[in-house]
Amino acid sequence: MDFLAPTTWADALAAKAEQPDAVPVAGGTDVMVEINFDRRRPRALLDLTRVPELSEWGRTDDGRIRLGAGVTYSRIIAELRDELPGLAMAARTVGSPQIRNRGTVGGNLGAASPAGDSHPPLLACDAVVEVASVRGSREVPAAEFYTGPKRNALAPDELIAAVLIPRATGPQQFCKIGTRNAMVIAVAAFAIALQPQRKAIGTGIGSAAPTPRTAPDAAVFLAGEIDAAGLWESRGPLPEGLAVEFGRKVRDAASPIDDVRGSAAYRLHSLSVMARRAATWAWDDFRSEDRRAA
Amino acid sequence: MTSTDSIPGAKTGGGRVGDSPLRPDGTLKVTGQFAYSSDLWHEDMCWGVTLRSPHPHARILGIDTTEALATPGVYAVLTADDVPGENAVGLEHLDTPALARDIVRYEGEPVALVAADHPETARRAAKKIVVTYEELPALTDPRRALDPDAPQVHEQGNLVREVTIRRGDASPTAPVVVSLEFEVGMQDQAFLGPESGLAVPAEDGGVDLYVATQWLHVDQAQVCRVLGLPPEKVRLTLAGVGGAFGGREDLSMHVHACLLALRTGKPVKMCYSREESFYGHVHRHPAWLRYEFGAQPDGRLVYGKADILFDGGAYASSTGAVVGNGGTLGLGPYDFPSVHVTARGVYTNNPPCGAMRGFGCVQAAFAHEALMDELAEAVGLDEVEIRALNGMREGDRNITGQLIDSAAPVAELIRTVRDLPLPPERTSTDLRELPGGVSNTTHGEGVVRGIGYAVTYKNVGFSEGFDDYSTARVRLEMSGGEPVVTVHTAAAEVGQGLIAVEQQIARTELGVERVVVHPKDTTVGSGGSTSASRQTYVTGGAVKAACEAVRTTVLARAGQRCGQTGLRLDGDKIVATSGEVVATLVEVLGDDAVEETVERRHRPTRPIDPETGQGDAHVQYAFSAHRAVVDVDVELGLVKVVALDTAQDVGKAINPDAVVGQIQGGSAQGMGLALMEEIVVTDGHVRNPSFTDYLIPTILDMPPMQIEVLEYADPHAPYGVRGVGEPPTISSGPAVAAAVRAATGKALRRVPIRPEHITGT
Incomplete structure (x- = not known):
């Protein structure tokens, strides 16, 4: 097995172009497990930890965070909890402290597991994945990035450079079911992002379909009902029936399977509960923001 | 925080019975410096791996090892045909082949072994072994096991044991009756140190095995049977054990490493991965x-x-x-x-x-x-x-x-x-x-x-009548001008703290501060299993008894010197009934050591x-x-x-x-x-x-x-x-x-x- 260790982004892209079957590795929390279990024998590993700009993040002129693919979960929790609260909440549930010190959102996207913790908030926030190759770079909306179980939209010569995530303009929540209280892979997960300026709601579902996915009908329904009741302006309480119906519609957007971690029926049930609760919390946060502002 | 205040003597004292002295292995373990069995290393050693059955029940029609043997770096590929002794192990029944011969009876059953100069080479070679299986109907619901038409797992039938307890009224009735059915899933011991050890071939044609286990002597007997060697040629030493909980009572890689070491003439290390560990030891019965x-x-x-x-x-x-x-x-x-x-x-x-x-x-x-x-x-x-x-x-x-x-x-x-x-x-x-x-x-x-x-x-x-005993050898001698006790048992320290307990008992019985615990091995008699919550009772009891025997010998010697009886040992002094110090331990022992070996049994069961x-x-x-x-x-x-x-x-x-x-x-x-x-x-x-x-x-x-x-x-x-x-x-x-x-x-x-x-x- 070749071990490629470029120190510049240009060299990394060149290496990937030359050896498209090289597997990129950052924290190694997925890739190394697969290699150690002998489930995967890549001809080459492309180590990206020596490319400095991948571990940087910054603010763009259009109100987004450009999160380098190699920024670790620990840093997201420490440095971006105000601007990307949903992603920071998800990051907090990833593995153990050691895993959070190594693992990256870029790695989560590269692996494209339906159970990846960062996917639901990226979907809910309308994040865009910035991918690059020697041919140039392009932006792929998160909702189009996941193409199948552990498959993504990357061309063989492309690498993930960064994720562009709109800074939160309203409350966000993330919930994840696991059968113990820490260090657990998601049985089901849900993210919600309120976007009051657009009177819109973003959603993301994890571990309950072949890919991470949004719940567009649920999102349109809830945003529309809130709007119809004038709640964006009045910031009145969210009617319980609305939250319940939102939960049902989120559940209906999923298509989970039975596996050793949980039954399909439980995944559906838990999604409806998480979506109802998360919507209520986010809305209550929205209301209390108003009170704080006043 | 956990409260320990209710326990008298909870704070570290003089290291005697009832104190909580630091464990000799404690600091090493919490600082990551303790050598576990997976850390064993030997010059020129090679690595052994196990090929396991992918089927729960199948007949082995043939095993072709040609390609695996031809792999550069491979020293040996072994199957059931290479077992020199009896191909049977087991704690209660010799029903388990060291390597499956005709039939595999569970997913993960060992079928073949490879030794190579690198673990990766060995693993790749193992994949080149071609085993031809004919799958058989598998009995996987134990509630069907005793049905007349159930697949037979062994020739003697599917019942391992039935126990009936009858007492009192044969057909009792009562005004209040409650009932239920319950089901318990299969739990794993989940010890953190995977099965591992090192077998070193010896010049006498025997083998020295360093292994993480719970009962050295029962391992030794089983390894001897498979290798066809007498006990004096199969010597076991306890390696660092990373937890056991019952999962190391049965053999895992013990025999396999010895077979490979004897065949290759090289030290062989085996260390399971976490995944293999789940197949490599028994679990709690559902x-x-x-x-x-x-x-x-x-x-x-x-x-x-x-x-x-x-x-x-x-x-x-x-x-x-x-x-x-x-x-x-x-x-x-x-x-x-x-x-x-x-x-x-x-x-x-x-x-x-x-x-x-x-x-x-x-x-x-x-x-x-x-x-x-x-x-x-x-x-x-x-x-x-x-x-x-x-x-x-x-x-x-x-x-x-x-x-x-x-x-x-x-x-x-x-x-x-x-x-x-x-x-x-x-x-x-x-x-x-x-x-x-x-x-x-x-x-x-x-x-x-x-x-x-x-x-x-x-x-x-x-x-149920098992001859349950432990052996302790205790030696008292002067070293560097001070008395030193050496405690030697074969009782396995698996993380529970037995070494400290052995020291505490020796200090208490002999009044000597310096107590060395000899490495656990088969050069002393059996300590019995580290299981059934028994070691402090049984091996602790044996150490106590051996210390008492040492004390008796020392006092008898002192008595001969001074012509008095009723002496007692008080630290490094021999004291008469009058309270007068009649001799020091140095004077009584001189350059001699006093050593006693005691087998201790608890009350017999039936x-x-x-x-x-x-x-x-x-x-x-x-x-x-x-x-x-x-x-x-x-x-x-x-x-x-x-x-x-x-x-x-x-x-x-x-x-x-x-x-x-x-x-x-x-x-x-x-x-x-x-x-x-x-x-x-x-x-x-x-x-x-x-x-x-x-x-x-x-x-x-x-x-x-x-x-x-x-x-x-x-x-x-x-x-x-x-x-x-x-x-x-x-x-x-x-x-x-x-x-x-x-x-x-x-x-x-x-x-x-x-x-x-x-x-x-």
Whole structure:
């Protein structure tokens, strides 16, 4: 097995172009497990930890965070909890402290597991994945990035450079079911992002379909009902029936399977509960923001 | 924080019995410097790997090793044809091939071995071994095992052992009758140090094996049989053991490494991966239990009936003894006038099951404790008083008719845990204190608190007539001008703290500060198994007896010198009855050492009657009780254990800190079975052989504990000790399950309780 260790982004892209079957590795929390279990024998590993700009993040002129693919979960929790609260909440549930010190959102996207913790908030926030190759770079909306179980939209010569995530303009929540209280892979997960300026709601579902996915009908329904009741302006309480119906519609957007971690029926049930609760919390946060502002 | 204040002498003292001196291995372990068996290394060593069966049941039609042998770097490829001795091992029955010959009986059964200069080379070569299988119908539902048309796992039939216990009225009736069925999933020991060891071929044609294990001498006997070598040519030394919990009672890589070492003439190291480890050791028996209790309207028990089925998997391992425990102890620590118990263990093509902490009592306790709660409700008593009312007392006879002739404080234990302070009502909004933790699934919605109780008793030591003994060699000599004691036993330190206990006993008996514990090996007689909560009792007792023999010899010598009798040893001085110092130890010992070797047996036990199950089957009983407090998110089925408090009678705490450590660890392990720990087996295939999907409790799952340690000395045991390690694992899980039932109002007749069981989805 070749071990490629470029120190510049240009060299990394060149290496990937030359050896498209090289597997990129950052924290190694997925890739190394697969290699150690002998489930995967890549001809080459492309180590990206020596490319400095991948571990940087910054603010763009259009109100987004450009999160380098190699920024670790620990840093997201420490440095971006105000601007990307949903992603920071998800990051907090990833593995153990050691895993959070190594693992990256870029790695989560590269692996494209339906159970990846960062996917639901990226979907809910309308994040865009910035991918690059020697041919140039392009932006792929998160909702189009996941193409199948552990498959993504990357061309063989492309690498993930960064994720562009709109800074939160309203409350966000993330919930994840696991059968113990820490260090657990998601049985089901849900993210919600309120976007009051657009009177819109973003959603993301994890571990309950072949890919991470949004719940567009649920999102349109809830945003529309809130709007119809004038709640964006009045910031009145969210009617319980609305939250319940939102939960049902989120559940209906999923298509989970039975596996050793949980039954399909439980995944559906838990999604409806998480979506109802998360919507209520986010809305209550929205209301209390108003009170704080006043 | 865990309270240890209730234990006298909990703080480090002089390192004698009742103190809590630092363990010699403790600092190394917590600083990551301890050498475990997986750290073993030898010049010129090569690496061994195992090829395992992918099928639960298949006939081996042929094995072609040509290509594997041709791989550069490969030194040897071995199959059953290369076994020089008898190809059979096993703790109770020699039913397990060292390498499968004609038939494989479970997924993961060893079929061939490879030694190569690098583990990766060996693994790749193993993949080139072509095994042709003809798949056979697999028996994977143990409830079908005794059907006439069930596939036969072994020629002698599928029943490993059946135990019946009959006492009192043959057809008892009672005004109040409660019953239930319960199911317990397959738990794994989940020790952190994988199976590993190093076999070094010796010039005499023998082999030296360094291995992490629980019982060196039983390993030695089995290895000898397979290698066709006498014991003097197969020498075992205990390597650093990273946990055991019963999972190292059976052989794993022991014979395999020796076979490869003898064939290649090179030292061979084997070290399982985590995934292989799940196939490489036995698990706790899954069980199906049917119980019925009859009682008077006031709650007093009239009879107990139980029918228990254990899935032994493909090979017997210690299934027979587990069935023995399930039968003789399966109704719990209660007084039953009439008893009707049947316990069976069967062969299937599932993973082999054998010893695990709690050994047959864990499964039964979930059923009898759930049924005691049913009975309490039926007669209008609370969970504590129903247990106090029926709890065993000293002077009672248990269900095999054995007299309980030392403390049996069931009522005191259960009332003690009841009276411990309860955790405050939940007010915190810290996610870490809520079900689901930082996964943020509730801010309090749907959360209901429940409290549950359980009590248990467990036999200590080996039972049913087994010749259970331990050997200790103790040597006293002068070194550098001061007396030094060397303690040599073959009793395995697996993390429980036996080395410190051996030192404490020697210091106490001989008054000598410097005590060296010799490496554990087979150059001294057997120490018996590190299991059944027995080592402090049996090996501790042997060390005590050997120290007493040394003392007697020293005083006799001193007596000859000074012509006096009635002498005693006081530190490094020999003191007469008058109080006069008549000699120093230096003067008496000179350059000589005094060494004594003692085999110590506990009181004999007896086999139970084959028809009635009556008999003095066990040597000692240990009792514990737990109270669990849980917060359950009843909508999502997620559980947070808020408190898990316990009281346990340990007879005498030789090392109070170690006692608390055992109770904490055992309680966590029991809680794990109640809520999350299960090897999921479908059609004979293990579906979660990893710590990604076999979940064990983390620090966020395990609450701080209040621990009340009672010390009612057993007059028959050295220092009055009672085994400590297993009871906490038995009573903690049923208490947690009861608390979840209390919170949810659901019957929950299966553990681990999964979220789906609570939500009904």
